[in-house]
Amino acid sequence: MAKNTQSSRFRGVDIDEYDENKFVEEQDEASEQQGPDAREVDDLIRQGDTMTAFHVALRNPPINSKNPAVKERAQAVVLRVLTAFKSSDIEPAVKSLDRNGVDLLMKYIYRGFEKPSDNSSAILLQWHEKAFAVGGLGSIVRVLTARKSV
Amino acid sequence: MSYHSFLLEPISCHAWNKDRTQIALCPNNHEVHIYKKDGNNWNKIHVLKEHNGQVTGIDWAPESNRIVTCGTDRNAYVWTLKGDVWKPTLVILRINRAARCVKWSPKENKFAVGSGSRLISVCYFEQDNDWWVCKHIKKPIRSTILCLDWHPNNVLLAAGSCDFKCRIFSAYIKEVEEKPAPTPWGSKMPFGEVMFESTGTAGWVHGVCFSDSGNRVAWASHDSTVAVAEGGKTAVCTSLTSETLPLLCVTFITENSLVAAGHDCYPVLFVYDSNKAALSFGGKLDIPKQSAQKGMSARERFQNLDKKATTDTKEAVLESVHKNSISQISILNGGKAQCAKFCTTGMDGGMTIWDVKTLESAMKDLKIV
Secondary structure (H helix, E strand, O other), X not given: OOOOOOOOOOOOOOHHHHOXXXXXXXXXXXXXXXXXOHHXXXXXXXXXXXXXXXXXXXXOOOOOOOOHHHHHHHXXXXXXXXXXXXXXXXXXXXXXXXXXXXXXXXXXXXXXXXXXXXXXXXXXXXXXXXXXXXXXXXXXXHHHHOOOOO | OEEEEXXXXXXXXXXXXXOOOEEEEEOOOOEEEEEEEEOOEEEXXXXXXXXXXXXXXXXXXXXXXXXXXXXXXXXXXEEEEEOOEEEEEEEOOOOOOOEEEEEEOOOOOEEEEEEOXXXXXXXXXXXXXXXXEEEEEOOOOOOOEEEEEEOOOOOEEEEEEOXXXXXXXXXXXXXXXXXXXXXXXXXXXXXXXXXXXXOOOOOOEEEEEEOOOOOEEEEEEOOOEEEEEEOOOOOEEEXXXXXXXXXXEEEEOOOOEEEEEEOOOOOEEEEEEOOOOEEEEEEEOOOOOOOOOOOOOHHHHHHHHHHHOOOOOXXXXXXXXXXXXXXXXXXXXXXXXXXXXXXXXXXXXXEEEEEHHHHHHHOOOOOOO
């Protein structure tokens, strides 16, 4: 018996895969979700049109994607846009979004909180305050309960 | 609107008798207490002790005057009133996790129990053996069933589950009933058939309710959304994301209006427009007491600024009637078609009876269609 329990290389079958009680997430198509177009957003920021850059950055969120690189890229683009805004412009930008847009913005904001860099937290907190005023506690609850997030 | 505080502990679940003079509730322990209304007071007349675990669901059948209770001890008991005492009959549910909710069917010949074993037990009485027998609905449920509601045809059962879906099953038991007529949800209804499964919402489904006709089903989900689905060739589903904390219970008060309540401690009205297939927020159904605004001295202002970084005079006290989350809502008068009164109980141990007419006149823009 002692010899048997040393190496488990002889175990060829992963029994957890066959457990009928295993919860398997529904697989959804991730084809078109490549995240926002970084170059387009950069151009718009350079031109000073932060509002359009904002809307472009919130398009095509990589929600269904399983690729972490895509999600990182999208997060970086959105963070750039959020940092490029002046404090006074934040409120009209948030007001221009619809319900789903506010939820999506909240998801990016919380994602941004996860990895704080120099000034990002302060800016994100300003955005958070304005987004909370529009979306309320419900939008934060939806960030916490979302199965497919950015 | 009348508020009565029964206990300091949360009321886990409650049920009313037929003429609404008695209420059976679980004071967050293994017992069921039955209170009888006496003028303005409530007197405890019975204590039902049989469960070994917290009682999670109570339902009182109005016509046959039987109470069914289910608990975390994986059992359900059917109580019948013999003289002046309630006598329990054990029902073997064959589940290996806690039971979470129980509902009598409209004709009271069967009841359904939702449990943590990822299945629904539909129980019916077998005359020959003088015993309650149960059948299981297992597929395709993937997690705990949190809430149940029966369709008026006594066959279809809506179930909300922790696997983020609301489903309508057929609970047709051929031993106790005839074959049901076709409904907008489908015509072939063998036992366990899934007539409808929701998509889209993410979040545990805390409360589910059929409308009075049975053609619509509404559910409240933990991601702060409420959704309504209408049966038909292709079931139409509309949902509304709200700005409030998640709602725990929902009920129709007319064919087009829903009342829901939850962690925000006040009931909310939603209106469903079937022509536009849209659900909209109708209003907050709570009349807060107008507290006198005290003037603040400069010293108090500075203190507030120092302590709380704000000069706001609002205190952190809930202005709603319930001081903690509302966990269950039940219709008292008028049925789901023309509800006149409904009752809410919550985690603050209190019960409030709401009068729809008074609410309509008190809130100016409220319209209950």
